[in-house]
Amino acid sequence: MKALFALNPYIWRYKKHLIFGTLFVIASNIFGVYPAQIVRMAIDMVGELLKVFRLINGFEVEGALKTMLVPSLLLFGGLVILAALTRGIFLFFTRQTLIVMSRNVEYDLHRDLYDHMQNMSLSFYRRNRTGDLMARMTEDVSRVRSYLGPGIMYTINTVSLTVIVVVTMLAVNPQLTLIVLIPLPILSFIIYYVESIIQRKSDKIQKQLSKLTTFTQEIFSGIRVIKAYVKETASGDKFADECETFKVKSMDLAKVESFFFPAITFLIGMSTLLAVWIGGEKVIAGGLTVGNIAEFIIYINLLAWPIIALGWVTTLIQRAAASQVRLNELLQQRSEVKFPNDNTPVEKANMKFEDVNFTYPDTGIHAVKNASFELKPGQKLGILGPTGSGKSTLCALMPRLFNISGGEIYLSDKALATYGKHPLRNAIGYAPQDVFLFSDTIRNNIAFGVPEATQEDVEAAAKAASIYENIMDFPEKFDTMVGERGVTLSGGQKQRISVARAWIRQPKLLILDDVLSAVDTRTEEHVLRNLRAYRQTHPDSAIVMVAHRISCIQDADLIIVIEDGQITQQGTHEALIQSEGYYQRIYQKQLLEEEKA
Ligand SMILES: Nc1ncnc2c1ncn2[C@@H]1O[C@H](COP(=O)(O)OP(=O)(O)O)[C@@H](O)[C@H]1O
Ligand SMILES: [Mg+2]
Incomplete structure (x- = not known):
């Protein structure tokens, strides 16, 4: 958890988003609770009116009563819709602030990480495999983002909604409140438990998937060797094996997931049952109204989502913390090659x-x-x-x-x-032994160190490196793409482009x-x-x-x-x-x- 504190300075940059986001969440929750009370009033009013209605049954007041009842019910309906709309508007603003904040922080994190990694020395890149570094940049950052966005948003939501709803429920009837709330913590725990199983299993699936991708990529890039040694069938069989493993792991996950929603529905159902049962007894004994029971059922359903989110957010935060530990480790490494600030x-x-x-x-x-x-x-x-x-x-x-x-x-x-x-x-113009060309045009590869170079400069460098004629033989000349999407250059051609790249700097x-x-x-x-x-x-x-x-x-x-x-x-x-x-x-x-x- 402590690892995530490293993110505080980032969040602090967007404190306005955070503060307004929190206010919007609270506002949306208040409007979420109103409809329950409106429903209670409506039901109780209908009940009362029906009592009166029975007393005066048969008299001409009946018609007047009906004309009274219908407009007020319509009014209640209208109010419910209005509350829902207002809630929706606040939810929209919640996302506009909190999720936007998380995306901004994600952007800052990506940029800082990238800058940091670029400044690391070559020995750092020897110590760390490229694949691992890529995973840090993408997977770990995205996990941290889900803590910053959904994580923070649902935490605020859960806390504020739970407080608002429970306080309202306690005001209606403390005893009934305690009874119907019993299944909910169990629900939260089950979700946390199941969710961690799901995460573990999906991690395995993710690993298998990247294994599959790496395998495929290697086969496709080594296709010449595969064909030359007639190994198509063998590599096909290996691929099928990997796919099979992937399928088995996915099925495994599907099994766990299929328990998820039934369990949730069951426990919420239990709560509702308790509300109707115990609440019903209380209505008969007097002290509660039918409207109160209806109100409670709505509250229970309102609480269900934050309770589910609680279990979910807990695993989300745990994963983000683990990722942040890895990111912090990376960010704490310093390049051993330090340069003075001298021009x-x-x-x-x-x-x-x-x-x-x-x-x-x-x-x-x-x-x-x-x-x-x-x-x-x-x-x-x-x-x-x-x-x-x-x-x-x-x-x-x-x-x-x-x-x-x-x-x-x-x-x-x-x-x-x-x-x-x-x-x-x-x-210095340095053409290393292991020539590296970017998947870009020949021109950009040569002018890499001098982006402002003119066409003449590029041509002069190409001539100096004795690659000019070769380039002019390509249909697109200096605009020819190098690498996977373009021409495949011979070893000697690549070497000379690399020489031209060093040369053009006039070092x-x-x-x-x-x-x-x-x-x-x-x-x-x-x-x-x-x-x-x-x-x-x-x-x-x-x-x-x-x-x-x-x-x-x-x-x-x-x-x-x-x-x-x-x-x-x-x-x-x-x-x-x-x-x-x-x-x-x-x-x-x-x-x-x-x-x-
Ligand atoms: N990045 C590196 N990290 C660790 N050892 C290296 C690295 N590059 C080269 N070496 C080692 O240093 C020695 C000299 O390598 P190198 O300078 O590439 O030789 P040459 O260019 O003469 O072929 C070799 O033993 C090689 O294994
Ligand atoms: Mg060498």
């Missing part, structure tokens, strides 16, 4: 690593060990090394996607950690992490030539390039060889081919391959 831009691409160490916090892998090197403006840094040696990790340290564990990185003679987030990241530091691996040699040469030109036109900028082919990095001013996290060699191409080591071995191997080809 000093990065001046030059001097990048200096001094004895830098980095260990992944979640896996404890010591991925970068005592790395020291210096990259000057206008230069190109080549990085070579076997897979898993730490090249990508080294690249990710440059835009400070992770905090280093030891040593210091300097950029433009200032420690990396002294730069604000925007100046630092805006100075001080351009980091290309193995993004030419799926590109043919002619295209590679073309891109390399453009990169050389870039360094000439941008003397303050530098380029970092990870590669597996010597041809990509042999023109670099500095090449570092990383093996198992350690820089084992550094120097120029000419120097490195002279000295024995990894570089020379790779160079000779690739020379041989070229000769064979």
